[in-house]
Amino acid sequence: DVKVTQSSRYLVKRTGEKVFLECVQDMDHENMFWYRQDPGLGLRLIYFSYDVKMKEKGDIPEGYSVSREKKERFSLILESASTNQTSMYLCASSLSGPDQETQYFGPGTRLLVL
Amino acid sequence: GNSVTQMEGPVTLSEEAFLTINCTYTATGYPSLFWYVQYPGEGLQLLLKATKADDKGSNKGFEATYRKETTSFHLEKGSVQVSDSAVYFCALRAGSSNTGKLIFGQGTTLQVKP
Numbered sequence: 001d002v003k004v005t006q007s008s009r010y011l012v013k014r015t016g017e018k019v020f021l022e023c024v025q026d027m028d029h030e031n032m033f034w035y036r037q038d039p040g041l042g043l044r045l046i047y048f049s050y051d052v053k054m055k056e057k058g059d060i061p062e063g064y065s066v067s068r069e070k071k072e073r074f075s076l077i078l079e080s081a082s083t084n085q086t087s088m089y090l091c092a093s094s095l096s097g098p099d100q101e102t103q104y105f106g107p108g109t110r111l112l113v114l
Numbered sequence: 115g116n117s118v119t120q121m122e123g124p125v126t127l128s129e130e131a132f133l134t135i136n137c138t139y140t141a142t143g144y145p146s147l148f149w150y151v152q153y154p155g156e157g158l159q160l161l162l163k164a165t166k167a168d169d170k171g172s173n174k175g176f177e178a179t180y181r182k183e184t185t186s187f188h189l190e191k192g193s194v195q196v197s198d199s200a201v202y203f204c205a206l207r208a209g210s211s212n213t214g215k216l217i218f219g220q221g222t223t224l225q226v227k228p
Contacts, residue, residue: 031214
């Protein structure tokens with residue numbers, strides 16, 4: 001079974017702090033994704049990566065950056081956390097090629113910024 | 115641009131009732147369509163998919179048919195159970211996408227009462 005793990009289930013941070021969210025997948029997937037999930041808005045793509053050291057902006061990249069130094073790990077960084085970044089953050093991974101559309105999700109990190 | 119619209123929730127049903135969750139989409143070309151489910155406290159998991167017009171995806175008693183003429187992919191189940199209580203997301207992958215990027219609807223919460 002594919003496993004996607006996220007470093008924390010819950011985080012509480014203060015405004016202005018630098019926040020790191022870590023995601024690790026164990027199935028050698030090329031593609032990795034970071035979403036945020038908010039009530040009534042569904043999932044919105046923040047950033048994705050299709051290879052090591054490669055990244056592309058999603059629909060809402062402002063205030064975020066990412067890092068992918070190893071194939072299995074994709075980090076989301078909030079450079080200076082703000083209260084409007086309080087949300088549920090979901091990481092996902094998928095293969096490249098014909099089956100790339102099946103994304104496998106981690107359990108999520110619920111972030112509260114005070 | 116590409117988008118997905120789902121019926122607003124929450125949907126509350128009694129056990130063994132018939133379920134329909136509406137999903138319509140806007141996309142250029144020939145997208146692939148998906149339903150993902152998120153059980154309480156978990157990440158999303160793929161429920162079913164269809165990759166071309168008139169295909170029917172099915173899993174765990176749920177079905178959805180890809181209707182190009184009405185740009186719809188409605189989710190149905192003949193008899194729901196309490197364990198089906200979850201949030202359901204409709205999603206599409208644009209036919210031209212080579213990165214596996216998905217576009218999600220806003221999600222529909224289903225609550226099934228005994």
